Amino acid sequence: MKEPSTPPVTVLLTDLYQLTMVTAYHELGMEQPAVFEFFVRSLPAGRGFLLAAGLRQVLDYLEGLCFEPADLEWLGQTGRFKPDALRRLSAMRFSGDVDAMPEGTVFFANEPVLRVTAPLPEAQLVESRVINLLNLQTTIASKAARCRLAAVDRKLVDFGMRRAHGAEAALLAARACYVAGFDATATVEAGRRFGIPITGTMAHSFIQAHDDETGAFRDFARVHPRGLTILIDTYDTVRAARAVVDLARQGLTVEAVRLDSGDLATLAREVRAVLDAGGCGRTRIVCSGNLDEEAITGLLAAGAPIDSFGVGTRLDVSADAPYLDCVYKLQEYAGRPRRKRSSGKATWPGRKQVFRESDVNGCIAGDVVGLLEEKLPGRALLQPVMRGGRALEHPSLDEIRARTRRELNSLPAACRRIEGPVPLEASISTALRELAARVDREFP
Amino acid sequence: MKEPSTPPVTVLLTDLYQLTMVTAYHELGMEQPAVFEFFVRSLPAGRGFLLAAGLRQVLDYLEGLCFEPADLEWLGQTGRFKPDALRRLSAMRFSGDVDAMPEGTVFFANEPVLRVTAPLPEAQLVESRVINLLNLQTTIASKAARCRLAAVDRKLVDFGMRRAHGAEAALLAARACYVAGFDATATVEAGRRFGIPITGTMAHSFIQAHDDETGAFRDFARVHPRGLTILIDTYDTVRAARAVVDLARQGLTVEAVRLDSGDLATLAREVRAVLDAGGCGRTRIVCSGNLDEEAITGLLAAGAPIDSFGVGTRLDVSADAPYLDCVYKLQEYAGRPRRKRSSGKATWPGRKQVFRESDVNGCIAGDVVGLLEEKLPGRALLQPVMRGGRALEHPSLDEIRARTRRELNSLPAACRRIEGPVPLEASISTALRELAARVDREFP
Numbered sequence: 001m002k003e004p005s006t007p008p009v010t011v012l013l014t015d016l017y018q019l020t021m022v023t024a025y026h027e028l029g030m031e032q033p034a035v036f037e038f039f040v041r042s043l044p045a046g047r048g049f050l051l052a053a054g055l056r057q058v059l060d061y062l063e064g065l066c067f068e069p070a071d072l073e074w075l076g077q078t079g080r081f082k083p084d085a086l087r088r089l090s091a092m093r094f095s096g097d098v099d100a101m102p103e104g105t106v107f108f109a110n111e112p113v114l115r116v117t118a119p120l121p122e123a124q125l126v127e128s129r130v131i132n133l134l135n136l137q138t139t140i141a142s143k144a145a146r147c148r149l150a151a152v153d154r155k156l157v158d159f160g161m162r163r164a165h166g167a168e169a170a171l172l173a174a175r176a177c178y179v180a181g182f183d184a185t186a187t188v189e190a191g192r193r194f195g196i197p198i199t200g201t202m203a204h205s206f207i208q209a210h211d212d213e214t215g216a217f218r219d220f221a222r223v224h225p226r227g228l229t230i231l232i233d234t235y236d237t238v239r240a241a242r243a244v245v246d247l248a249r250q251g252l253t254v255e256a257v258r259l260d261s262g263d264l265a266t267l268a269r270e271v272r273a274v275l276d277a278g279g280c281g282r283t284r285i286v287c288s289g290n291l292d293e294e295a296i297t298g299l300l301a302a303g304a305p306i307d308s309f310g311v312g313t314r315l316d317v318s319a320d321a322p323y324l325d326c327v328y329k330l331q332e333y334a335g336r337p338r339r340k341r342s343s344g345k346a347t348w349p350g351r352k353q354v355f356r357e358s359d360v361n362g363c364i365a366g367d368v369v370g371l372l373e374e375k376l377p378g379r380a381l382l383q384p385v386m387r388g389g390r391a392l393e394h395p396s397l398d399e400i401r402a403r404t405r406r407e408l409n410s411l412p413a414a415c416r417r418i419e420g421p422v423p424l425e426a427s428i429s430t431a432l433r434e435l436a437a438r439v440d441r442e443f444p
Numbered sequence: 445m446k447e448p449s450t451p452p453v454t455v456l457l458t459d460l461y462q463l464t465m466v467t468a469y470h471e472l473g474m475e476q477p478a479v480f481e482f483f484v485r486s487l488p489a490g491r492g493f494l495l496a497a498g499l500r501q502v503l504d505y506l507e508g509l510c511f512e513p514a515d516l517e518w519l520g521q522t523g524r525f526k527p528d529a530l531r532r533l534s535a536m537r538f539s540g541d542v543d544a545m546p547e548g549t550v551f552f553a554n555e556p557v558l559r560v561t562a563p564l565p566e567a568q569l570v571e572s573r574v575i576n577l578l579n580l581q582t583t584i585a586s587k588a589a590r591c592r593l594a595a596v597d598r599k600l601v602d603f604g605m606r607r608a609h610g611a612e613a614a615l616l617a618a619r620a621c622y623v624a625g626f627d628a629t630a631t632v633e634a635g636r637r638f639g640i641p642i643t644g645t646m647a648h649s650f651i652q653a654h655d656d657e658t659g660a661f662r663d664f665a666r667v668h669p670r671g672l673t674i675l676i677d678t679y680d681t682v683r684a685a686r687a688v689v690d691l692a693r694q695g696l697t698v699e700a701v702r703l704d705s706g707d708l709a710t711l712a713r714e715v716r717a718v719l720d721a722g723g724c725g726r727t728r729i730v731c732s733g734n735l736d737e738e739a740i741t742g743l744l745a746a747g748a749p750i751d752s753f754g755v756g757t758r759l760d761v762s763a764d765a766p767y768l769d770c771v772y773k774l775q776e777y778a779g780r781p782r783r784k785r786s787s788g789k790a791t792w793p794g795r796k797q798v799f800r801e802s803d804v805n806g807c808i809a810g811d812v813v814g815l816l817e818e819k820l821p822g823r824a825l826l827q828p829v830m831r832g833g834r835a836l837e838h839p840s841l842d843e844i845r846a847r848t849r850r851e852l853n854s855l856p857a858a859c860r861r862i863e864g865p866v867p868l869e870a871s872i873s874t875a876l877r878e879l880a881a882r883v884d885r886e887f888p
Contacts, residue, residue: 009611012633015603016644019632024646024667030653074636080670120653127647131606132614139609159459162575163767165583166612167453170576173609188463189456192518200460202468203571205774208782209474209564223468226524233786262787313767322766323607323757330649338652342677343706 003056003194003397008064009168012071014128019075022092023085025121032334034120035351036127037112038134039329044321048421049411051145051404052105052113053176054137058130059391062094065126094122098386101354102395103179104403105381106145106411108424111354111369113138115382120333127328135326136169137176143318144180145408146293147311150418152300155308157199158185159288160316173316179400181408186310194397201227204260207234214243221252229256229286232271237262241271245278256284256308264289265304272305284308292319297418339439348432349439354381364410370429447500447638447841452508453612456515458572463519466536467529469565476778478564479795480571481556482578483773488765492865493855495589495848496549496557497623498581501616502574503835506538509570538566542830545798546839547623548847549825550589550855552868555798555813557582559826564777571772579770580613581620587762588624589852590737591755594862596744599752601643602629603732604760617760623844625852630754638841645671648704651678658687665696673700673730676715681706685715689722700728700752708733709748716749728752736763741862783883792876793883798825808854814873 025031040050067075067089075081075089096118107113114134116123147156158177164170174190184197191198202220210216217230217240232240237259244254257275259267264287275283287299288310296309313319329347330338337349350371357365357378370376385392395403414422469475484494511519511533519525519533540562551557558578560567591600602621608614618634628641635642646664654660661674661684676684681703688698701719703711708731719727731743732754740753757763773791774782781793794815801809801822814820829836839847858866 010633012636013605013611013614014632015605015630016632016635016642017630017647020645020664020668021647021650024650024664025653027667028663034649034653036649075632078635078642080668124647124649127649128606132608132610135607136609161457161459162572163579163770164576165580165609165761165766166576166616167457168610168612170457186459186461188458188460188519189454191460191522192456198460198522201464203461203465203568204784204786205478205480205568205571206465206468208774208784209469209478209777219472220464220468223471224464224524235785260786261789317609317761317766319766322609322761322763326607330652333653340648340652341679342648342704345705 003394005060009061009129010071011065011067012074014125018125018128019081022121022125023081023088025124026085026088031119031121033117034123034330035332036116036123036328037331037352038114038130038326039112040109041325041327041345042109043423044324046320046421047142048415048417048423049106049108049142050138050324051141051180051407052101052107052138053103053141053179054134054172055100055103055114055385056394057133057137057172058114059098059386059394061129061133062098062126062386063389063391065092065094067092092122092125093389094118094126095389096122096386097384097388099382100385101381102383102400102403104400104407106407107354107381108367108426110348111367111426112352112382115351131326131328135324137172137179138326139318139322139324140173140176140316141180143293143315143321144177144182145404146418147296147315148181149408149416150293150296150300151309154300154306156182157308157310158182158187158315159310159312161187163313164316170316177315178397179404181401181404201229202231204231204234207231213240214247217243217247221247225253227255228253229258230254231258231260233259233261237267238270238274241274242278244283245274245280248278248280248283254280254283256286258286258288258310260289264306265299265302268299268304268306286310288312290314293418337435337439339436341440348428348436350432350435352432354426355379356381358410362410364412364424367424367426368429369426369432371431371435374429374431376429447838449504453505453573454515455509455511456518458569462569462572463525466565466569467525467532469568470529470532475563475565477561478567478774479776480560480567480772481775481796482558482574482770483556484553485769485771485789486553487867488768490764490865491586492859492861492867493550493552493586494582494768495585495624495851496545496551496582497547497585497620498578498616499544499547499558499829500838501577501581502558503542503830503838505573505577506542506570506830507833507835509536509538511536536566536569537833538562538570539833540566540830541828541832543826544829545825546827546844546847548844548851550851551798551825552811552870554792555811555870556796556826559795575770575772579768581616581623582770583762583766583768584617584620584760585624587737587759587765588621588626589848590862591740591759592625593852593860594737594740594744595753598744598750599628600626601752601754602626602631602759603754603756605631607757608760614760621759622841623848625845625848645673646675648675648678651675657684658691661687661691665691669697671699672697673702674698675702675704677703677705681711682714682718685718686722688727689718689724692722692724692727698724698727700730702730702732702754704733708750709743709746712748712750730754732756734758737862781879781883783880785884792872792880794876794879796876798870799823800825802854806854808856808868811868811870812873813870813876815875815879818873818875820873
């Protein structure tokens with residue numbers, strides 16, 4: 001299915017300094033082409049790779065970028081901008097080019113993921129929101145991809161809306177999880193917006209609002225018999241599993257039971273035994289409650305008979321690594337490569353490409369970050385995705401998911417593993433090192 | 445200034461199970477009054493208190509709650525809901541009562557922060573978004589309050605928009621920081637939306653786009669002379685500070701210089717010396733770059749002459765504690781107290797109040813969680829904020845900030861301290877313990 005475009009967010013969702021710089025560039029006549037690249041300086045501990053996500057929302061943002069009359073009026077009232085400056089802002093659109101790794105590509109530190117080439121004011125203006133969008137979805141997709149690897153072929157559902165950081169975070173986290181290989185989400189609006197399958201039945205409150213648990217199960221089944229999942233841990237999990245068996249004997253089709261607390265491995269085994277002995281061999285077991293990729297690994301290693309995992313909070317905020325050390329840096333202006341040399345934050349100058357070589361099994365053998373014009377062996381990861389301010393064809397979410405599957409399969413074992421993963425380190429090409437040295441001589 | 449209401453988010457930003465439960469309640473005729481309370485089960489490590497924030501957005505959400513025709517049409521297309529169920533949804537509004545701790549109140553584990561009393565379907569429907577809003581702002585405000593305590597009287601600015609989790613997170617993080625006592629934000633839209641002072645001047649890219657650094661400073665000052673802050677760490681911080689002194693001698697008023705990398709304590713001292721020796725004693729020093737409450741404490745303990753801190757990523761995602769173990773639980777239905785007993789997740793039943801006693805200095809002496817109808821000593825923290833679906837008078841952001849100041853001053857030393865804080869533990873009243881035991885007997 002075709003993914004719809006993202007509703008626009010006001011252009012004032014930016015850092016004030018973008019506006020002071022843009023108006024300065026306009027007034028100073030600094031409107032030559034600039035090249036900015038987005039990359040991650042170093043991977044968070046506990047990540048052996050990152051999964052690119054969020055490009056679609058970036059392109060939608062760039063296509064829709066403009067200052068509305070109300071934005072300009074408010075900016076005028078701040079007294080910070082001259083009428084001429086506001087007139088220049090009112091005419092601004094994004095007219096540049098974007099090259100990027102397609103969503104669902106795995107990548108590593110210091111690899112440009114997205115390159116913007118546009119007149120300096122335009123390329124500058126978009127920095128804050130581009131980072132905001134790519135950081136969020138890449139952070140969540142990378143965590144979700146680890147859950148996907150840990151869960152092997154079990155079903156995975158995003159349960160995290162309530163503790164995601166606000167509305168947009170919840171929706172884009174659901175999307176990022178789906179990009180990474182999740183099967184469904186509990187978030188209804190993400191189902192509508194992105195076409196992601198939605199799932200969900202009852203909470204503890206439904207049971208508690210009834211005077212007895214079995215009555216609650218029966219009541220729920222009467223109203224929503226299709227795809228019935230019954231929550232069985234409100235009072236006594238194993239006792240509730242026996243009640244489920246009784247209901248099944250009375251003709252109810254219970255598709256699944258959900259466990260949300262306690263020792264999930266032990267309880268899942270006990271519940272499985274009760275269900276199997278009671279003729280409910282086809283009733284699946286769904287588990288949730290403080291799960292993440294490590295918990296899933298532990299449960300499956302313990303042989304817990306769990307068919308499906310609902311993963312929430314720790315995923316939707318990427319609790320162990322809630323942000324990326326990601327930046328969007330000027331690499332070239334007016335045809336001259338540029339470089340920041342701030343302590344601990346130096347960057348590689350110029351327009352770059354990532355070249356990826358694979359071994360005979362399709363496994364990543366190594367990445368090289370080189371200059372765009374270099375002809376190095378391997379697949380070039382950054383591809384054209386926008387020209388002259390218009391996005392080229394968007395892949396569907398299904399195509400992105402297929403890419404993710406191929407990419408996760410291409411990861412070296414050290415990158416893939418859940419405990420103590422070791423990321424691949426991209427090499428820097430000789431030509432790029434030479435360029436950096438030359439830039440240092442030019443800007444002493 | 446009066447705070448404007450929050451733009452509505454679709455009612456479908458919820459978990460699917462809320463809709464399956466609500467339609468079941470409608471069909472089953474379970475529409476008696478229900479009482480749900482929002483509370484935090486345990487504080488994250490590294491927090492000695494939490495600061496309540498986000499209530500305003502919750503009340504705006506409840507007042508605006510309704511299913512639009514497009515929402516119902518889409519739900520109908522899922523095939524999950526009968527036409528009658530959709531008709532019932534279309535008529536739903538939130539008609540209930542809300543009692544809550546005012547924003548800017550400090551609180552601890554197991555203390556109800558918000559209580560919703562409404563017909564069961566309404567009280568149930570709002571769970572996911574109520575948690576989503578309170579979790580986000582309370583998480584960020586609690587981190588920001590620690591920054592406020594660490595920074596003592598230094599100026600604090602929120603720089604975190606780019607790595608906040610999406611648009612709403614960025615805006616509400618700016619608000620939460622302001623609630624907690626920050627002085628300003630870099631996020632322009634937060635300035636427009638909430639009236640928070642905005643600040644910001646230049647990024648490294650502005651310097652890099654110029655062929656020489658001093659030329660960049662001069663160019664910027666020409667366009668934006670007012671409140672001039674110059675970024676001095678792009679190449680060599682101390683050398684750039686000398687360039688600032690030269691510019692000042694040529695008549696430029698440099699209000700502040702910003703350092704964003706390196707050993708900030710040492711550099712701030714060196715820069716201060718250069719500025720003072722050069723007659724720029726009134727030029728302030730702003731520091732940013734991977735800051736949080738611990739870094740601020742360290743810098744001030746080292747005597748670094750820093751006037752103002754820009755705090756970004758670690759604050760806007762609350763990096764060390766990016767979520768709260770917060771829940772919204774059914775406590776009473778149809779006049780009968782209810783209790784969940786799931787392993788490790790048991791709740792205290794009934795309608796509750798938090799009673800806070802203070803010592804002669806106004807410092808919190810202890811909190812007791814008791815039954816609403818109990819008459820216990822101390823100040824009752826939950827107050828009426830909505831009746832019959834209409835919000836009572838909202839405090840202004842200034843009033844909320846004044847409350848925060850008083851509340852932070854009332855914290856015991858163990859709760860306040862930055863390193864190894866120890867939260868206060870609320871006691872549970874005898875009457876509440878007795879009620880819990882009685883409920884356990886009634887729902888065996």
